[in-house]
Amino acid sequence: MRAKTNFDTRFLAFEEAAHITTLFIITDFARNFVTAAKAKGMQIDHVQHYVMDPTLLYKHMVEIYTLKKTDPKLKNMIFLHIEPESNKHHDELKLFERRFCMITQHLKMENAAQLAGKKMMMENILLKLNVKGGGHNHYVTPEIYAMPLWMEKQIMIMGYNVCHPTGQSRADKMADRLPDPSVVGFSFNGGVNPDSFIGDYHYQQATRERKSRGVLPPLIIVVRDGISDGQHSHAMDELETLREAAAEYASPVDDYTPHFIFVVATKRHHKRVYADGERGLTNMAAMSVVDDTITDPSLFEFYMQSHTPIQGTAKPTRYTVLKNDVGATQDAMQSLMGALCFEHQISTNAISIPEPVYQSDEWAKRGANNMRIIKQMFGEKGQLKKGFTYDDLTNSLSYWNSPLEK
Template identity: 30%
Template sequence: MDMHATVHQNGYDQDPYAKEFGINISEKLTSVEARVLPAPWLKYHDAGKEKECLPQVGQWNMVNKKVINGGKVSHWACINFSRSVQETTARGFCQELAQMCQISGMEFNSEPVLPIYSARPDQVAKALKHVYNVALHKLKGKELELLLAILPDNNGALYGDIKRICETDLGLISQCCLTKHVFKISKQYLANVSLKINVKMGGRNTVLVDALSWRIPLVSDIPTIIFGADVTHPETGEDSSPSIAAVVASQDWPEVTKYAGLVCAQAHRQELIQDLYKTWHDPQRGTVTGGMVRELLISFRKATGQKPQRIIFYRDGVSEGQFYQVLLYELDAIRKACASLEPNYQPPVTFVVVQKRHHTRLFANNHKDRSSMDKSGNILPGTVVDSKICHPTEFDFYLCSHAGIQGTSRPAHYHVLWDENNFSADEMQTLTNNLCYTYARCTRSVSVVPPAYYAHLAAFRARFY
């Protein structure tokens, strides 16, 4: 059933209530002007056959490419929580994965520190601590760098338990794999997992060519930090659980692809992020300052040796009714965090709200012409609309940065609420679109800008804690 037919069938022109209120509903879709931004060139390692890559219709792959900065894994182990996976199968899988990590440009030891350890899911804490301690003993005090875990396909709370224990008790980096993937080993799956492992180990998968040649407007000229922030609320009906705020920020410049993140619990359903900047009284030290923005600015300086001279802040999860409340409160916190590091330190801030929850959908006008659509019949990745259906006076735009897979693509709505860096519409749209190609976990352009995406992932992860 297509939409035109539905609208026609609803017969709004005959509706007595619509008539009474003088409402006319057109049977045609609104026609809007759009442009399609080009994909950026991506840089891979010079040791690979393909050193640079131009994505086609929002996607590309790792064939003949090596990650630009490969991580190193010397000491790793594997725990098998799946009854149906035999040890030989698990060993075969681990060897294939290690090999794929090597092919994609990582230094990865082919042998684990200890043989694959099989454990029951209800003994998860015991198993993790056992493997951690045996490895510690065997490595004479050196730490395990990576833990692979094979999980049953339906594992209930197991995944969350593993992440909680590894990340809050043991300080271990973990990679979980489902049984179905262990049995049906596909190259594509192994390549995807190796991308995730490389980033977890502190590597970089790819970088924008324009970033390396200092050609990104309003990022390349002076040290720039890009923040992403999100708040996730507990599900309806959970009245006692806290909301969780997450903030991430880029830790490299000029590349802007590596991010560090922080999470904080806050009051139930509180939309404003409480811990962007905070002060408290310490009996020994007097007034102490802290907060997530402050910490991330400090770690940017540690990582790059420079202070950020410009801040771009992408904020997810704000509804229109709260735009200015959030802007006032959070911009103030960002400024205070800067000033707490140095009295006159006030880098210019651009504050952008990202929305995915809206009901605007865009369709290609000439739906008979296959070249104006992606494989799924959706608008092409990079499509920008900034007139007609946008705000008459404010700086906002719709950007569909991803290729559709199934259903109708939902473009992201970006609202620039505050801009001290004087971005032109074109510069903001191009930067946002280009960043969507730097998401580390897949070789596709993603639908929201990666810092916002990472903040969402971080907040979601913290639910398990």
């Protein structure tokens, strides 16, 4: 029997529906969209219609930002930007989101025109809107093996990944420009709701985290992407840095020495696993696990295919547990990683990697894209000059310590 890894939420209200004070939206699209959002339990106090010129995105956002500074109705607002697919302004929109500190959502005009007849497409857009508005779409209950490791108030689960730049050009060196930094994306269940993953990115320098729920977690589970077998020793160095950072954060008030579980999750391997049935070789059933034969007997590892591929050959994720301070079992770790693949709040399907890893990848890309767009839009003024530090860049472009922090 194949495991079911998708679920239908079209006729269900969100577990925690968002409260949006004002939604900026195109007039022609507003009625059906707002009606569908309210049917899911969302509260939208005010709908602000506007006539969009896709070529004037920056102008639109400046105007809304100016209104936002004086109108209390715009405190928890969302700007839904709809434009033809050919315009490709998504990266600019996300840079402006941080610049003007307003939540944005991007939608293709071609998709918007079909929403009345495509209920699942409408559902997918609402899933994202509710999360952006501070809601929570669904809760995940793991198998019993993983319950002691699940995201209660006392346990933090985090993921991080690094997006490295290309080499510095000769022209940049001659102009005495600062080399582009590596971008570290990270995600963790750090919101008020312990099931909600939030994240950010920073440039080179590490960022401290806060006690979001008023308690320091005694157990921190780290899921790391993007490293090979030959870099396992480097990962252990990173773990020691995390231990030191945790102790430094609590000092001198608390004597804080949390336990760690450190897992490497990667799809950068050459293993393929198939099921041999009546129809020949096929993809494994979703949530299938292989923990012997093809695994390294000297390591605590397993392969899991958590998702159902739309087409083609599925590639399982390889999980290697490099540190296990609490003695978690194979069953517990397999159940935990599988449950985290259902935590992607804007999808009704299990994804192929755990949610904190997926989010950290996306945050690293966001940081790199924002750097790229600044250079494209502002030319020489957008270049990193000597004297401007990576900390300055992080403070300018990351969401940390901004009105969008939560």
